[in-house]
Amino acid sequence: MATEIHNRIALFRAERGLSRKELAKAVNVNFQTIGYLERGDFNASLELALKLAGFFDVPVEGLFSLKPFASIAEITRRQEEQERSSK
Amino acid sequence: MSAITEKLKTLYANRMGLRIASTVALLAYPIGGVLLIALPRHLEFVGGIFLAIAAFSFFYLLPSYVQRVAFLPHILRFVDKDCRLDELELDLRRRAQSFAYKVFSMLVLAGLMYLVLGADMARDANPSSFWMPTVDDHWLAILFGALFFVLLLPIAYLSWMMPEPILDDEPGDKICDQEVSRMDAFVMTGMCVGLAMGMTVFGDALVGMFVGTALGFLLDLFLRRLEKKKES
Numbered sequence: 600m601a602t603e604i605h606n607r608i609a610l611f612r613a614e615r616g617l618s619r620k621e622l623a624k625a626v627n628v629n630f631q632t633i634g635y636l637e638r639g640d641f642n643a644s645l646e647l648a649l650k651l652a653g654f655f656d657v658p659v660e661g662l663f664s665l666k667p668f669a670s671i672a673e674i675t676r677r678q679e680e681q682e683r684s685s686k
Numbered sequence: 687m688s689a690i691t692e693k694l695k696t697l698y699a700n701r702m703g704l705r706i707a708s709t710v711a712l713l714a715y716p717i718g719g720v721l722l723i724a725l726p727r728h729l730e731f732v733g734g735i736f737l738a739i740a741a742f743s744f745f746y747l748l749p750s751y752v753q754r755v756a757f758l759p760h761i762l763r764f765v766d767k768d769c770r771l772d773e774l775e776l777d778l779r780r781r782a783q784s785f786a787y788k789v790f791s792m793l794v795l796a797g798l799m800y801l802v803l804g805a806d807m808a809r810d811a812n813p814s815s816f817w818m819p820t821v822d823d824h825w826l827a828i829l830f831g832a833l834f835f836v837l838l839l840p841i842a843y844l845s846w847m848m849p850e851p852i853l854d855d856e857p858g859d860k861i862c863d864q865e866v867s868r869m870d871a872f873v874m875t876g877m878c879v880g881l882a883m884g885m886t887v888f889g890d891a892l893v894g895m896f897v898g899t900a901l902g903f904l905l906d907l908f909l910r911r912l913e914k915k916k917e918s
Binding site: 619627628629634635643 | 773775849
């Protein structure tokens with residue numbers, strides 16, 4: 600069974616206000632493929648992963664990971680804790 | 687009910703339709719063939735009904751998205767640059783063809799074993815215990831069955847195993863899961879009709895198949911030209 604690879608495509612896409620179709624056109628795939636990637640039904644090839652990372656201008660490990668990404672709430676909470684402790 | 691829910695319902699209904707059609711086609715052809723052989727002459731039409739159901743299901747599957755993923759002719763890339771498969775679709779095609787190869791190989795092996803056993807029995811003592819193809823019609827039915835399974839197995843695999851469809855989040859977007867690949871449909875319909883006409887009218891199945899395929903291809907090219915002229 601293929602290793603599950605987690606990604607934050609949906610998050611980055613929402614942040615940019617893009618539809619699946621627009622993102623799909625930018626990286627030259629079918630819009631359903633973007634949906635399947637977001638849903639975790641399909642793991643991107645290295646080429647597609649690099650294209651997506653390049654499109655969002657983030658390192659590829661910022662977009663894909665073998666471990667689940669922390670949620671936005673979790674990241675915000677950690678940042679607040681860091682700020683509090685630094686004060 | 688919201689438009690999105692309606693669209694999703696249509697998508698899932700389409701997928702279910704493909705699943706049912708591919709399964710029915712795969713079952714109906716061999717059942718029809720066996721009934722044609724086993725039933726007395728006045729009941730042969732029952733076998734014919736099963737064959738007609740198989741053919742109807744086959745033609746329902748021809749213009750489907752899964753058929754496009756399984757068999758998109760490479761020649762289409764020269765006609766339409768946008769008409770290509772992406773990496774997910776190519777991966778699905780590889781998996782479908784690998785599955786079809788395994789199943790088809792097993793069926794061919796089973797068929798050959800049956801023929802060897804039948805020939806052996808016929809030589810020994812009891813020729814009536816095994817049915818063996820004897821006339822041209824029997825061999826043609828086997829040939830059509832092989833063709834049918836070669837085309838249908840990858841389509842059936844994709845109908846069942848492709849991930850569930852996803853709706854785009856753009857408002858007013860068209861449903862892409864069931865998009866029609868007209869050239870595939872024309873070419874394959876032309877091939878089948880040509881083969882049938884070749885066998886029955888012209889007396890040469892291969893010439894009929896070739897002419898039918900070419901006509902299907904040319905008809906699609908002609909329609910594409912007309913559409914481009916209209917657009918421009």
